[in-house]
Amino acid sequence: MKLPILRSYAVLYLAFLYIPILILPIFAFNDSTTAAFPLKGFTTEWFGRVFSDPALGEALKNSLIVAGSTSVFATLLGILAARALTRYRFPGSASLSGLIMLPMVLPEMIMAMALLVVLLSIGVPLSLFTIILGDVLICTPFAVAILTSAFQSLDKSLEEAAQDLGEGPFSTFYLVILPLVMPGIISAMLICFTIAIDEFIIANFLGSGQKLLSTYIFGQLRFPKNVPNIMALGTILVCVSVLLLATAEFFRRRGLARTGAKDTGGFL
Amino acid sequence: MSEPQGRGFWRSEAATGLYLISPTALFAILLLAAPLATTLLYSVFTDGYLEIIPRFQLCNYIGECASLKLDAATGEYVQDQTYLGAWSDPVVMTLMWRSLYVSIFVTAATVIFAYPVAYFVSFNVEPSKKSLWLFLITIPFWTSYVIRVFMWNVMISRTGVINSTLMSLGIIDEPLRMAFTIQAMVVTLAHAYAPFAILPIYVALEKIDRSLLEAGQDLGETRFTTFLRVTLPLSMSGVIAAVLIVFIPTIGDYITPNLIGGGKIPMIANMIEVQMLQADNRALGSAVAVSAMLVVGAVSLLFLFLNRRYLKGNK
Numbered sequence: 218m219k220l221p222i223l224r225s226y227a228v229l230y231l232a233f234l235y236i237p238i239l240i241l242p243i244f245a246f247n248d249s250t251t252a253a254f255p256l257k258g259f260t261t262e263w264f265g266r267v268f269s270d271p272a273l274g275e276a277l278k279n280s281l282i283v284a285g286s287t288s289v290f291a292t293l294l295g296i297l298a299a300r301a302l303t304r305y306r307f308p309g310s311a312s313l314s315g316l317i318m319l320p321m322v323l324p325e326m327i328m329a330m331a332l333l334v335v336l337l338s339i340g341v342p343l344s345l346f347t348i349i350l351g352d353v354l355i356c357t358p359f360a361v362a363i364l365t366s367a368f369q370s371l372d373k374s375l376e377e378a379a380q381d382l383g384e385g386p387f388s389t390f391y392l393v394i395l396p397l398v399m400p401g402i403i404s405a406m407l408i409c410f411t412i413a414i415d416e417f418i419i420a421n422f423l424g425s426g427q428k429l430l431s432t433y434i435f436g437q438l439r440f441p442k443n444v445p446n447i448m449a450l451g452t453i454l455v456c457v458s459v460l461l462l463a464t465a466e467f468f469r470r471r472g473l474a475r476t477g478a479k480d481t482g483g484f485l
Numbered sequence: 486m487s488e489p490q491g492r493g494f495w496r497s498e499a500a501t502g503l504y505l506i507s508p509t510a511l512f513a514i515l516l517l518a519a520p521l522a523t524t525l526l527y528s529v530f531t532d533g534y535l536e537i538i539p540r541f542q543l544c545n546y547i548g549e550c551a552s553l554k555l556d557a558a559t560g561e562y563v564q565d566q567t568y569l570g571a572w573s574d575p576v577v578m579t580l581m582w583r584s585l586y587v588s589i590f591v592t593a594a595t596v597i598f599a600y601p602v603a604y605f606v607s608f609n610v611e612p613s614k615k616s617l618w619l620f621l622i623t624i625p626f627w628t629s630y631v632i633r634v635f636m637w638n639v640m641i642s643r644t645g646v647i648n649s650t651l652m653s654l655g656i657i658d659e660p661l662r663m664a665f666t667i668q669a670m671v672v673t674l675a676h677a678y679a680p681f682a683i684l685p686i687y688v689a690l691e692k693i694d695r696s697l698l699e700a701g702q703d704l705g706e707t708r709f710t711t712f713l714r715v716t717l718p719l720s721m722s723g724v725i726a727a728v729l730i731v732f733i734p735t736i737g738d739y740i741t742p743n744l745i746g747g748g749k750i751p752m753i754a755n756m757i758e759v760q761m762l763q764a765d766n767r768a769l770g771s772a773v774a775v776s777a778m779l780v781v782g783a784v785s786l787l788f789l790f791l792n793r794r795y796l797k798g799n800k
Contacts (some may be wrong), residue, residue: 221606222600223605223609224602224605224609226601226602226605227601227602227605227606227618230507230598230599230601230602230679231602231622232623233676234622234625234676234679235625236636236640237625237632237633237636237640237676238625238632238636240511240631240637240639240640240646241632244639264578278524294509294569295509295510297506297508298505298506298507298510299738300505300511300757301502301503301505301506301509301569302502302506304502305498305499305501305502305505306498306499306502307498307500307501307502307503307506307682308499308503309503310502313510313513314507316510316513316514316517316518317509317510318512319513320519321730322519322729322730322733322734323733323734323737324733324734324736324737324738324740324754324777324781325734325737325739326737326738326754326757326758327521327524327737327754327757327774327778328517328520328521329522329778330524330588330757330758330761330770330774331520331523331774332517332520334520334523334524334527334761334767334771335520336524338523338537350516351516353512353516354512354513354516354517357509357512357513361509376541378729385735408627411627412627413627415628415629415630415631415632417630417631417740418739422762423669429629430629431629433730434629434631434632434635435631435740438635438638444639445556447632447635448639451629451632451635451636453630454628454632455628455629455632458627458628458629459628460622462623462624462627466620470616478599
């Protein structure tokens with residue numbers, strides 16, 4: 218049934234979702250230190266300031282290290298768990314997968330604090346490495362969710378065919394399964410990268426003062442005169458995120474097309 | 486199958502599955518289960534100076550507690566400051582109630598406003614365009630949370646986007662007071678968790694057999710009563726999932742009270758931070774964290790219990 222009201226409502230709702238990230242670029246190019254209408258004029262000054270700030274360069278480098286390593290480790294852990302959960306039946310699989318997926322719903326603050334307390338009491342010094350550990354914990358459930366659907370759409374007979382043709386379990390995985398789930402792997406890596414580069418709570422509490430992009434932004438927000446710089450930086454970050462997501466979506470769809478599965482929608 | 490027990494197990498499918506999942510499971514046990522268990526343990530231990538003393542006590546939860554300090558001369562612990570346990574401390578209780586009702590508000594607002602969108606995408610959008618809609622809905626969610634929350638602040642502040650627009654259009658003379666209010670926090674959080682509510686409801690709606698709706702209408706129901714008596718009950722499993730997936734993380738939110746509340750309306754996560762770090766009282770901090778989890782768990786279980794009839798038959 219067609220309800221025109223419903224359509225307008227959905228479009229309005231979508232507009233509500235996009236308001237913050239659409240307003241961001243407007244003020245990033247506005248020639249005024251306060252974000253208010255009417256606009257004053259066009260400037261690229263704020264972007265210039267962003268690129269000339271050495272602290273930002275450091276934060277960017279740290280964020281790239283953290284997000285890069287997180288995406289690799291979380292995806293590796295995700296591959297193992299997703300493969301085990303989709304292909305094999307074993308005792309305790311429900312509770313283990315429940316535990317692995319738990320960070321998706323648990324309040325992040327509580328996980329971060331619990332982890333922090335343990336790290337401090339066993340004497341692990343806080344560093345970029347501890348931030349990576351926390352981020353991997355947060356990202357793994359997302360990787361598992363994406364990869365589970367990738368592995369699920371695999372036809373088991375392909376694997377059996379490879380083994381009938383004399384391939385061992387490892388070469389079957391490498392030659393047959395891996396290429397088929399590769400789009401899912403790339404998609405999982407991109408999503409984990411996107412989460413880790415924006416992640417704030419872990420970066421704020423599990424590091425020892427190293428600035429990452431998110432904590433750098435949070436710190437700058439206390440100074441009203443820096444607000445336009447943050448908007449410029451935010452504009453760049455949002456563009457990068459959208460680009461990564463569009464790429465992830467492209468690979469996810471290609472993966473589904475490759476295995477012949479029906480597209481059931483988003484990442485979650 | 487004919488293989489003998491014992492050795493056979495280690496070559497079986499079950500064992501292969503366990504080997505495969507073990508690194509991920511071990512990681513989750515070490516970095517999630519163990520820390521949560523430690524928090525639970527710390528919440529019944531005694532607070533010391535920059536340490537935690539393994540002496541059992543329940544006063545971190547209820548009653549009055551004393552921190553201990555090592556006396557350098559005698560080498561024994563002596564009583565330092567006293568403090569109230571989480572459930573006895575009016576400040577903790579105020580923050581707990583505030584977190585609870587803000588999350589309930591946020592959850593209700595998010596799910597009620599999200600349902601029609603999920604319904605629209607599932608029932609009114611052509612199948613080929615569904616994934617585009619879902620993609621559009623999820624994009625804002627993947628962009629930096631700190632920046633999104635900050636942008637809400639920019640919009641609602643005294644001299645911000647909304648006030649300056651309304652004033653230059655002559656609709657209002659005085660700026661509206663929106664910043665640092667609970668309503669502003671609710672809008673910000675409802676915005677942040679929107680996709681989390683839409684997706685489970687959408688999945689539940691997609692599973693509904695469309696012929697049931699035709700049957701309802703053939704039997705004389707109107708569209709609206711069909712919706713109330715067929716569609717809504719069948720989609721309740723998704724609504725319940727949406728409620729839990731929004732409610733549980735919201736209660737521990739840290740960024741929104743900081744940026745939108747301006748630190749003036751702290752929630753329970755801010756309390757946990759203060760106790761664990763600035764006040765160096767990990768015993769009380771742990772008790773507050775455990776209490777927050779207990780409250781979340783109790784409310785979630787109550788909610789599940791009240792809706793148990795919708796969950797029958799679903800896994």
